[in-house]
Amino acid sequence: MKKPGVKDRIIETASRLFYLNGYNQTGINQIIDEAGVAKASMYQHFRSKEEIAVSxxxxxxxxxxxxxxxxxxxxxxxxxxxxxxxxxxxxxxxxxxxxxxxxxxxxxxxxxxxxxxxxxxxxxxxxxxxxxxxxxxxxxxxxxxxxxxxxxxxxxxxxxxxxxxxxxxxxxxxxxxxxxxxxxx
Amino acid sequence: MKKPGVKDRIIETASRLFYLNGYNQTGINQIIDEAGVAKASMYQHFRSKEEIAVSxxxxxxxxxxxxxxxxxxxxxxxxxxxxxxxxxxxxxxxxxxxxxxxxxxxxxxxxxxxxxxxxxxxxxxxxxxxxxxxxxxxxxxxxxxxxxxxxxxxxxxxxxxxxxxxxxxxxxxxxxxxxxxxxxx
Amino acid sequence: MKKPGVKDRIIETASRLFYLNGYNQTGINQIIDEAGVAKASMYQHFRSKEEIAVSxxxxxxxxxxxxxxxxxxxxxxxxxxxxxxxxxxxxxxxxxxxxxxxxxxxxxxxxxxxxxxxxxxxxxxxxxxxxxxxxxxxxxxxxxxxxxxxxxxxxxxxxxxxxxxxxxxxxxxxxxxxxxxxxxx
Amino acid sequence: MKKPGVKDRIIETASRLFYLNGYNQTGINQIIDEAGVAKASMYQHFRSKEEIAVSxxxxxxxxxxxxxxxxxxxxxxxxxxxxxxxxxxxxxxxxxxxxxxxxxxxxxxxxxxxxxxxxxxxxxxxxxxxxxxxxxxxxxxxxxxxxxxxxxxxxxxxxxxxxxxxxxxxxxxxxxxxxxxxxxx
DNA sequence: CATGAATGAGTTTTCATTCAT
DNA sequence: CATGAATGAAAACTCATTCAT
CATH class of the missing domain: 1.10.357.10 (Tetracycline Repressor, domain 2)
Known part of the structure; x- marks a missing residue:
């Protein structure tokens, strides 16, 4: 029973924000802040914002x-x-x-x-x-x-x-x- | 038969851009450039981008x-x-x-x-x-x-x-x- | 006798920094800080860092x-x-x-x-x-x-x-x- | 006749990239990707990017x-x-x-x-x-x-x-x- | 009524480096 | 000796809006 990995936290946070607030209204900064992840960590898992959206x-x-x-x-x-x-x-x-x-x-x-x-x-x-x-x-x-x-x-x-x-x-x-x-x- | 006023030019240009390219994808600068009006002139007629969208x-x-x-x-x-x-x-x-x-x-x-x-x-x-x-x-x-x-x-x-x-x-x-x-x- | 315009201040500052420290070593932020100019003001006068370098x-x-x-x-x-x-x-x-x-x-x-x-x-x-x-x-x-x-x-x-x-x-x-x-x- | 070690692979790859593309234009990631070594392995052999350049x-x-x-x-x-x-x-x-x-x-x-x-x-x-x-x-x-x-x-x-x-x-x-x-x- | 220069806060993305395993 | 995840700082650039003239 461990806390979810960085990638999952990003997807879950982005999913919530993209759906509730909209894709254009959701910035990378908001995603990483709410997911508690460093910006470069995010870009280690996803090449771009679009790729997050695909996930x-x-x-x-x-x-x-x-x-x-x-x-x-x-x-x-x-x-x-x-x-x-x-x-x-x-x-x-x-x-x-x-x-x-x-x-x-x-x-x-x-x-x-x-x-x-x-x-x-x-x-x-x-x-x-x-x-x-x-x-x-x-x-x-x-x-x-x-x-x-x-x-x-x-x-x-x-x-x-x-x-x-x-x-x-x-x-x-x-x-x-x-x-x-x-x-x- | 005179050329359309500033306000109409803005609305027509914004209409074309908002519809074809999208609201978030269309910047104020693109609108005023293509409409051929100064930025402050635009803000004389419209309080905000939202107001242009309403028009x-x-x-x-x-x-x-x-x-x-x-x-x-x-x-x-x-x-x-x-x-x-x-x-x-x-x-x-x-x-x-x-x-x-x-x-x-x-x-x-x-x-x-x-x-x-x-x-x-x-x-x-x-x-x-x-x-x-x-x-x-x-x-x-x-x-x-x-x-x-x-x-x-x-x-x-x-x-x-x-x-x-x-x-x-x-x-x-x-x-x-x-x-x-x-x-x- | 007025203080030099924004564009000139940018060129002068960038000239000093590009020459003394190098083009890659000089960031946009350093230029605007030392020139005392807002970032968007700079981009009103120059489309890109390359354009500053050309000037x-x-x-x-x-x-x-x-x-x-x-x-x-x-x-x-x-x-x-x-x-x-x-x-x-x-x-x-x-x-x-x-x-x-x-x-x-x-x-x-x-x-x-x-x-x-x-x-x-x-x-x-x-x-x-x-x-x-x-x-x-x-x-x-x-x-x-x-x-x-x-x-x-x-x-x-x-x-x-x-x-x-x-x-x-x-x-x-x-x-x-x-x-x-x-x-x- | 064995395949070159990690250190040599890094130097050879970096040499090619530094010379052909430039030092500032070549990132650490590109070097390790093309050399096929892990990032920390690289930092085991070289303290910094500068040290790779020296080699x-x-x-x-x-x-x-x-x-x-x-x-x-x-x-x-x-x-x-x-x-x-x-x-x-x-x-x-x-x-x-x-x-x-x-x-x-x-x-x-x-x-x-x-x-x-x-x-x-x-x-x-x-x-x-x-x-x-x-x-x-x-x-x-x-x-x-x-x-x-x-x-x-x-x-x-x-x-x-x-x-x-x-x-x-x-x-x-x-x-x-x-x-x-x-x-x- | 018109203008263009100026702005602060934001955007997405990349950097060289470190750390726990 | 090797690894891949994680990072803070910085990169270049764009946004809608305001202000002095």
Missing amino acids: YLERRHRLWTDSLMKRISAVDAPQDKIMATFDYLEQWLKEVDYRGCGWQNIITDLPVDQTRIREQAVFHKNEVKEVIIDILQQAYTTEKATVLGKQLMVLMEGAIILSQIQKNPWPIQSAKEAGASLLEI | YLERRHRLWTDSLMKRISAVDAPQDKIMATFDYLEQWLKEVDYRGCGWQNIITDLPVDQTRIREQAVFHKNEVKEVIIDILQQAYTTEKATVLGKQLMVLMEGAIILSQIQKNPWPIQSAKEAGASLLEI | YLERRHRLWTDSLMKRISAVDAPQDKIMATFDYLEQWLKEVDYRGCGWQNIITDLPVDQTRIREQAVFHKNEVKEVIIDILQQAYTTEKATVLGKQLMVLMEGAIILSQIQKNPWPIQSAKEAGASLLEI | YLERRHRLWTDSLMKRISAVDAPQDKIMATFDYLEQWLKEVDYRGCGWQNIITDLPVDQTRIREQAVFHKNEVKEVIIDILQQAYTTEKATVLGKQLMVLMEGAIILSQIQKNPWPIQSAKEAGASLLEI
Whole structure:
């Protein structure tokens, strides 16, 4: 039982600050101060701020999808899993005071050269989309599952960003209703 | 027919830069250089960078909604107007190379104290939502129009942000399909 | 009678520090501290440290060649002017404690991308060479003056760098002797 | 026949980097990376970066003078040996793309406290000067050899630094001509 | 109403060196 | 004899804003 290593402390601190305050609003100095690490130690583990962000998004992808998988594994029927996904969004976003999606937030106002961050966002959204489609394939043909999955994915993304702007859960509820309609539940 | 005044030149230049390059990526110096005005002249018209952003969003709201209204006024049936809205999104986003929504982009990574920008985003999204609901009230009860309008609004927001991440129009097409399903077209 | 402007103070301070301590050994902070200028003020006048160095070398070229011209204008015969040039080197280098040549010193250990500094060094040395050749053309054919001028130029460069390494005037005296031999004085 | 030890690998790597890229432009990290040794291993063998530079210059002195001696041993007459020295300079500098003299390059922009490096430069230049004088003593009195040797030494130094600035062999050729004149060849 | 010089506090990144193992 | 993590200090540069004219 030892205290977490420097690299982990940096990632955890940066994850918190990047998500809550934003990537551009979070300086290297704040990260190292709050992580209790020397600046050069940080640059021993990460080549650049962008690389920290990539680690942040990789970690976030693991945690976020794990949470989602856990939640939807509690129910069996594909339609129930989709509804559970909307419930998951609602609960998560409420807990973080509608701070929105880490990937959406970071790519919207990014220095042009930081392409690895963009790749992370594309990857994450594709992975989530595949999860949705996989669920639907238990009830529909592959073709139908793909069509529906994309529609549900769009609904979820809209629910996240709109609830962030409005600081209100109604977009998530509307998305859930719309999702139910599309699934003809 | 005279050349635009200082204030307008600043707003126009800032609008272009804020939207295309991002709010945090655009410095005051770049704005005044490209607008061809002195720094202190700029601060005579705007108290702060945030205030320029507010003017940018006000102007953008006018232009964006005008374009939308013009587009949907070309058709009569409420359902057609909704479909035209999706077509409008698709064309617009293609033209700007899927640069996304000016309001979404600016609020996701913002200093905490810049509340007036947030207010602009809330206002804009509410206005657009009201436009959608107004259209639907021509075909449905107020209650039904409100419910459907919110769902369509969520779809549109998701289409914008997801097409931005993927640099691809498929989310807009999926949103349109889903919108058609919800309207039972 | 007003105090010198910020830009001049920066150039003068940087000139002193670059020459006496070296380009790499002189940081931006030291320059602005000793010049009594804010960092951003400095960057308003100079785009980069390299640009300060270019201004330093331009200024140094003016001052250095002016001093030389003044010295050699005191005598008439071309051979005397050349000897006066060696005397000038000897006196100058003694006064600066054999700190050597500003252009030699700056190009020998320079970041590869700073090409404008290299251009300054090439320019300065060519100008000095032309001064020498011009003098000799008063006594020799253009061809002979060119050949001899290059040889004298090499002697002078060697005298400067070798007196710098040895912290001793003997290389300048040897160069003067050799110069006299070459001119058959 | 075994692979070179850690210390030698460091010296060889540092020699290459210090000479080709410059002392200030070469970081400790680059040296240990390219030498494939751990940082603390390096500091086991060398107290500081300066000490590596001293070893680099010691090694360079051996290699450089050995090459020169080999070249001039091919001819017998003292005057031919001097001419061969100029030829050696020309060939060497062309091969290294006129990168100049390792000692000149390192002392011109150095932290003031690194005196041991300066000592190396003084030592090397004196040794070379003595080589020249020794050659000349085969044809002249000691006094005459000393006078001429110093003049030739200045010419060579000038040829090296000026060919470095101009990235051109003309200063070496001019130095050779001047040397021939001084030797009355 | 217009100007450009000046600023303090910030940014990200790199340096040579030391220490615990 | 070897290691890689950790460091304080410094590097060059940019930010939004203010002020005297």
